[in-house]
Amino acid sequence: MKVTDYIVDIINRFPKGYVFTYEDFSVEVNKKEAVIKALNRMAASGRITKLSKGKYYKPEKTVFGELVPEQYQIVKDILEDDGKIIGYLTGLSIYNKLGLTTQVSNTIQIGKNEIRPTFSRGRYTIAFIKQKNTITKENIPLLQLLDAIRYIKKIPDTTMVSACRRLFAIIKDLPKEDLYTMVRLSKKYPPSTRALLGAILDELGQVEITEILQKTLNSITSYKFPGINTVLSNTENWNIK
Numbered sequence: 696m697k698v699t700d701y702i703v704d705i706i707n708r709f710p711k712g713y714v715f716t717y718e719d720f721s722v723e724v725n726k727k728e729a730v731i732k733a734l735n736r737m738a739a740s741g742r743i744t745k746l747s748k749g750k751y752y753k754p755e756k757t758v759f760g761e762l763v764p765e766q767y768q769i770v771k772d773i774l775e776d777d778g779k780i781i782g783y784l785t786g787l788s789i790y791n792k793l794g795l796t797t798q799v800s801n802t803i804q805i806g807k808n809e810i811r812p813t814f815s816r817g818r819y820t821i822a823f824i825k826q827k828n829t830i831t832k833e834n835i836p837l838l839q840l841l842d843a844i845r846y847i848k849k850i851p852d853t854t855m856v857s858a859c860r861r862l863f864a865i866i867k868d869l870p871k872e873d874l875y876t877m878v879r880l881s882k883k884y885p886p887s888t889r890a891l892l893g894a895i896l897d898e899l900g901q902v903e904i905t906e907i908l909q910k911t912l913n914s915i916t917s918y919k920f921p922g923i924n925t926v927l928s929n930t931e932n933w934n935i936k
Contacts, residue, residue, distance in 0.1 A: 698722065698729045706743065711755035712764040714746060714771065747816045766803050769819060773805055782807040783835040785824055785842045790850050795843060795861050798852035806830070806838060827883040837877050840865065844895075845888040847920070856922045863895050863926060871901075878907050886911070887918040894923070894933045 705720055717730045731749075738745040744754045744761070746769065755762045766788055767774070774782040786804030790796045802820045808830065810823035826838060843850065843862060850858050866874070874896060881889045893908040917934040924930045 698726055699733050702730060702733050702737075706737075706753060709753050711753050712762065712768060714750055714752045714764050714768040716749050716751070750816075763818070766819075769816060770803055770805060770821060773807075773821070780830055780832055780835075783826075783830055783838060785839050786822075786846065787851070789839050790843065793839070793843060793861070793865065795850050795858050796852045800851070806842060828880050834876060834880060837873060837880055841877065841881055841884055841888060841892070844891050845884055847891070854922070855920060856926055859891075859895075859920075859923050859926045863898065866895055867899055871904075874901060874904055878904055881908070882911055886913065886916060887920075890918045890933045890935055891920060891923070894927045894930055894935055897929045897932060898927045 701722070702720060706715075709715060717727055717734060720730050722730055734743065734751055735745075737743045738751060743751045745751050746764070752764050752768070763769075766784060770782075770784075774780065774784070782805045784803065785806040786802075787800040788803045788805070791799055801818055802822055804822045804824055806824045806826040808826055810825050813820060813822045815821070824842065828834070828838065830838065840862065843858070847855055847858050847862070866877075869877075877892065878896075881892050889908050889911055893905050893912070896908070897905045912933075914934075917936050920930070920935050923935055927935075930936075
């Protein structure tokens with residue numbers, strides 16, 4: 696089978712929106728250059744779309760135009776390494792999915808233990824947030840919530856009060872074991888994050904859990920979250936002003 700025919704056959708098996716590189720094709724080393732050239736020709740003809748250098752996807756076309764791949768597909772090479780999770784979508788990338796804002800951003804933020812400078816990939820800006828906890832598939836949803844609490848003042852197209860109300864509703868539905876895990880993970884976050892998390896859990900009546908958080912905070916330090924007392928009734932217990 697010719698290289699081009701082989702490539703077309705493989706691409707036909709990819710789901711629409713799947714981002715791929717020449718490494719997705721099993722060919723001999725001396726044929727890799729032929730694969731790259733074939734992919735660039737297909738991109739030039741519109742059969743596939745070039746996302747950035749060396750990255751392509753099979754576009755899904757609708758009456759409203761061509762759909763871009765899901766954000767996970769765009770940065771999956773940064774989130775996983777040989778099957779191991781090394782990063783996760785966070786910040787602006789997931790505020791919309793959590794119902795914290797209606798705004799959709801072209802900036803994709805990623806939480807990682809080892810961060811790198813911001814860079815561009817196609818129409819997107821890829822930015823990073825330092826995550827001090829070990830990242831696992833199980834704790835990613837909790838890390839995303841903790842990140843939202845940490846950066847609650849920076850969530851776009853909403854108010855801090857509205858964001859807190861939404862976070863309260865989400866955390867309220869979490870199983871107790873997840874709440875304990877959140878508290879453990881929060882120990883590697885700033886004190887202000889732990890204070891607001893503590894106030895939320897206190898409002899939920901999770902006394903045993905909040906006692907753990909109280910011990911990690913300085914009793915004379917105050918935290919500024921204006922208006923949060925309209926959502927949480929116990930902010931004074933956590934020195935939230």
